[in-house]
Amino acid sequence: MAKPRLYLFHGNDTRTSSLELQRWLEVFTAKYGETTQYMLHADELSHDELLQKLRQVLETQSLFPEPKFIVLKRLTTSATPAKVKEVLAIVGGQLSGFNELVTLVFWEDRLVGSAHPLNVWFEEHVAKKQAEVKVSRVPQGNALVASVIKRSGSILDDQAIRWLEQYAKTLEREQRIEGKLRATEDIASDRRVWTLQSLVESASLIAAAGTVRREQLEKVAGVVAEAVSPFEIINAVQSHNWQRAQLLTRQWEKEDEAAYFGLVALLRNHFRREGSRQSGYALELLAEIEILSKNVSLRQAWLLDVFFERCRVFQGEHVPLMSAKRLWLSHVQRVE
Numbered sequence: 001m002a003k004p005r006l007y008l009f010h011g012n013d014t015r016t017s018s019l020e021l022q023r024w025l026e027v028f029t030a031k032y033g034e035t036t037q038y039m040l041h042a043d044e045l046s047h048d049e050l051l052q053k054l055r056q057v058l059e060t061q062s063l064f065p066e067p068k069f070i071v072l073k074r075l076t077t078s079a080t081p082a083k084v085k086e087v088l089a090i091v092g093g094q095l096s097g098f099n100e101l102v103t104l105v106f107w108e109d110r111l112v113g114s115a116h117p118l119n120v121w122f123e124e125h126v127a128k129k130q131a132e133v134k135v136s137r138v139p140q141g142n143a144l145v146a147s148v149i150k151r152s153g154s155i156l157d158d159q160a161i162r163w164l165e166q167y168a169k170t171l172e173r174e175q176r177i178e179g180k181l182r183a184t185e186d187i188a189s190d191r192r193v194w195t196l197q198s199l200v201e202s203a204s205l206i207a208a209a210g211t212v213r214r215e216q217l218e219k220v221a222g223v224v225a226e227a228v229s230p231f232e233i234i235n236a237v238q239s240h241n242w243q244r245a246q247l248l249t250r251q252w253e254k255e256d257e258a259a260y261f262g263l264v265a266l267l268r269n270h271f272r273r274e275g276s277r278q279s280g281y282a283l284e285l286l287a288e289i290e291i292l293s294k295n296v297s298l299r300q301a302w303l304l305d306v307f308f309e310r311c312r313v314f315q316g317e318h319v320p321l322m323s324a325k326r327l328w329l330s331h332v333q334r335v336e
Contacts, residue, residue, distance in 0.1 A: 001132070005102065005103040005104070006091075006104050006125060006130060006131035006132070007103070007104070007105045007106070007131065007132050007133070007134060008105075008106045008108070008112070008118065008119070008121070008122045008132075008133045009021060009105060009106070009107045009108065009109075009133070009134050010106075010107075010108040010110065010111055010112045010119075010133075010134075010135060010137070011111050011134075011135045011136035011137050012110065012136075012138055013136040013137055013138045013239055014109045014135060014136070014235070014239060015193075015235065015238075016136040017107065017134070017136040018238060020105075020134070020136075021071065021105065021107055022273065024069070024103075024105070025037065025069060025071075025211075026045075028067075028069045028103065029069070031067075031178065032067040032069075032101075036067045036068055036069055036195065037069050037071075037275075038068060038069065038070040039071050039073070039274075039275055039276060040053055040054060040057070040070070040071065040072045040073065041073050041276045041277070041278065042072060042073060042074050042075040042077065042079060042087075042280050043073070043074040043077040043078050043240060044276060044277060044314075047079065047083050047086075050079075050087065051086065051087065051090060054072070054090055054091070055090060057070055058091065058094040059094070060071075066101065067101040067102070068101065068102045068103070069103050069105075070102070070103065070104045070105070071105045071107055072087075072104070072105070072106050072107070073107045073108075073109075074107070074108060074109060074116065074240070075087060075106060075108065076108055076110070076112060076116065076118060077108075077109075077110075077240070078293075081116065081117045084116075084117045084118050085117050085121075085240065088117065088118070088121045091104065092121075095130070099159075106118065106199045107120075109238070109239045109240075111135070111137070111210050113127075117274065118291070119133075138193065140172075140190075141165075141168070141169070142165050142168075144168055144192065144193070144196070145161065145165050145168050145196065147166050148193070148196045148197055148200055149164075149200060151197070152197065152201055152204065153199045153205075154200050154201075154203075154204040154212055154229065155211045155212065156200070156211065156212045156213075157211050157212070157213055157214070158210075159213065159214040159216045160203075160212050160213055160216070160217055162214075163214045163217055163218070164196065164199070164200070164217060166194060167196070167199070167221065168192060171192045171195060171196075172192060184294060194229040194231055194232045194235075195229075197229075197231075198229055199217055199220060199221060200212065200217075202220040203216040203217045203219070203220050206219065206220065215233075230262065230263045230266060231266075232248055233245055233248045233249060233263065234266050234267070234270060236248060237270060237274035238270065242308045242309070242311050242314065243308075245308045246308045246309065246312075248303055249263075249301060249304050249305060249308065250301065250305065253332070260300035260301065260304065261300075263304070264286055264289065264290070264300075264304075267282070268283065268286050271283050272285070276334070278311065278314050281310075281311075281314055282307075282311055285307050285310055285311075288320065289303045289304070289307060
């Protein structure tokens with residue numbers, strides 16, 4: 001019998017690891033169908049619920065090989081090392097019953113330390129050729145600039161590239177002073193990425209499909225440095241960092257209110273892909289925001305602030321965005 005396919009995805013570049021995991025899911029489900037997907041969000045379940053669901057998914061009920069793509073997300077977010085060992089004990093106990101069609105992925109939105117039980121367990125199984133570990137790190141220095149340029153599809157002349165590299169070093173120094181450039185930080189805390197992306201994209205618009213020059217980057221640098229990117233908000237949401245999402249949305253309140261519809265669309269796409277119990281609740285809240293926006297004069301920024309707070313305190317119960325009384329009071333305050 002073939003060895004089971006066990007993977008650990010971790011690192012601070014959650015965008016890259018999320019995209020890679022999504023590609024794997026699409027390939028697997030295109031071949032075997034969506035019913036083969038099993039998504040377990042450890043940070044949304046109690047420990048006992050997680051153990052129960054994991055046993056149910058891993059136990060084979062059929063005499064014939066059954067394809068399964070199992071993703072266990074954010075185990076280390078809330079589970080203590082002792083509880084992580086309990087999860088791994090269940091997985092280890094089921095390995096002999098796995099078939100070659102089973103893929104099990106542990107996905108973490110942070111860098112897991114080398115001494116952590118999850119990493120230790122995987123390294124032991126890597127040595128036995130039963131597992132693989134994939135680490136996604138935000139590139140550093142000039143490699144980060146090269147990555148941003150490649151991802152944008154833009155063409156920069158040599159002077160523009162050198163200027164962008166120096167600009168990236170300045171951003172890096174600032175973040176190191178703020179203590180926000182540690183290996184354990186997720187990409188939502190790293191403003192270099194979205195700042196550089198915004199610079200290149202904005203300068204490309206000025207260049208009108210031509211080669212981006214240094215003076216064009218300098219022209220947009222002052223504006224971009226002050227702005228909050230909606231993609232930074234999405235990165236915070238992907239990491240379930242609801243407080244940061246709230247903070248960024250409040251800072252973004254200065255922008256044109258029509259831009260919020262674009263942000264809501266991005267949020268809706270994210271939660272549809274995620275497919276968790278919490279994401280189902282979030283989609284209901286976003287639909288409620290859409291109805292409220294059409295019928296009541298309320299600020300989008302305030303509604304999204306309430307939305308992120310609801311996501312933060314979600315405990316498995318679907319609570320409406322606002323009670324009838326709260327809606328009426330907010331409407332009165334808005335009119336006044």
